[in-house]
Amino acid sequence: MSNHAYLSLENVGMEFNRGNQRSVVLQDVALKIDRGEFISIIGHSGCGKSTVLNIVAGLLRCTRGGVLLENREVDSPGPDRAVVFQNHSLLPWLTVYDNVRLAVDKVFGKTKSRAERDEWTLHNLSLVHMDHAVRKYPEEISGGMKQRVGIARALAMEPKVLLMDEPFGALDALTRAHLQDSLMEIHLKLGNTVIMITHDVDEAVLLSDRIVMMTNGPAATIGEVLEVPLKRPRRRLELTEDPTYTRCRGEVIRFLYERHRHAEAA
């Protein structure tokens, strides 16, 4: 059944039983992801894309099928599948440094020396350009900066897969663009495997190798998977005129607004 995919979702299904009412949230979600691939999952709100991400993270257990990471079943959360949460979820009583250091200490407490852990913490903060604010508390920095720290915390775990749940959804357009650029830069440098949930078409096309488009719930599933054959490094400005970019963007929009128009959004 399984093959050599790095991460594979095998007919994942999710249903809830409330009394004698059964509601199917996800059905037959099957996807194979290669190492180093950047995947976006896009769909209307309520289509269960966050559920997919939480299942891969191990925060939820699917009721059918399963998730395999390097041919091992995922059944609980762990630092090999670090999550960047939508609202950053930094601990407000810890400084920027300590938030990342908590993760570093937990993951590398036994394998790295104290000095190495300190260096690794600072290294990851500088990767997201936050080395100027290591002693600040989350409430003293902007929303975009908090999300950068959230990304640094996830990266510092050296995860096999980086999971991002609408990481830039709460940010203004300019900040979002900055963070997207940073993310591309990091992805190019480190070659992480990334699954990102988004509802922003441009973000999906700009960042992804493949875009997974989900149908509307109930019983949501993967409608189409679109390859984005744009060369990296990608530059936002050059892409605005690029025919491939325009075509990909068009296809996603057609999927979302023509074939799977959200009933309530109409």
Add this chain to the structure above:
Amino acid sequence: MSAIAESRDTAPERPSAVAAALKAVPGHLRTAASNVLPPLVALAILVGIWQVLCMSPGASLPPPTKVVADTWELIVNPFFDNGGTDKGLFWHLAASLKRVAIGFSLSAVVGILLGVLIGQSSAAYRGLDPIFQVLRTVPPLAWLPISLAAFRHADPSAIFVIFITAVWPVILNTAVGIRQIPQDYRNVAKVLRLTGPEFFFKIMLPATVPYMFTGLRIGVGLSWLAIVAAEMLIGGVGIGFFIWDAWNSSLMSEIILALVYVGIVGFILDRLIGFAAARVSGPKVRA
């Protein structure tokens, strides 16, 4: 609590006459004065009204001038000790504070532990919360006869009354704090695979500290309320007994002086807990 917040909010809008007078004073002195002056003025007005109301010879309560004159011995000499219950006010207050300290410490420890239990386990919450909700409405003094029967000594009974009075707000606030830990923090803990003790010290405790201290602050206020009443009944050394003793001897001025002291001590206790809360939770507790 709301009264404190209110007075702080309205403080900058002091009368313009005061503001004009303050302009002559430089910098930090001016801000200090603007904090201290309004309550002093208000106090002077209130004492003035009291003086006017109680000045007539037929008044049932003594005016402030008479209170000070009657109790001058007690004010200037709080440390005398003639044995028995004939002691200076300092010793009475110290005895009351000692009871509160023991009872309140017990309630803090037990309250936080029980609060963590019912905050973490929904089974414990469903089982215990209704019972706690009923028990917490029992007035402190209603516990006194039972505790006297159980302990057969005045002092442990008073301490038990303090404990049982202060423990409920600590339990309930701690539990609320724990139940309000955002799911995100729990998810972070899960992804990091924090162990039970790690989760307790690194996430649960810091996230709950503000709530715990709200409970502790309410608790300390209640225990100070309860101790005065309890001591009136159990006797011995203590500010409550002092008040009761003064009433039996019709020494109205001494009662009034004791009330002032009780108020000031209660205020200081409240501020101490508030100060400790600010120190422990640091400036960055808001999410």
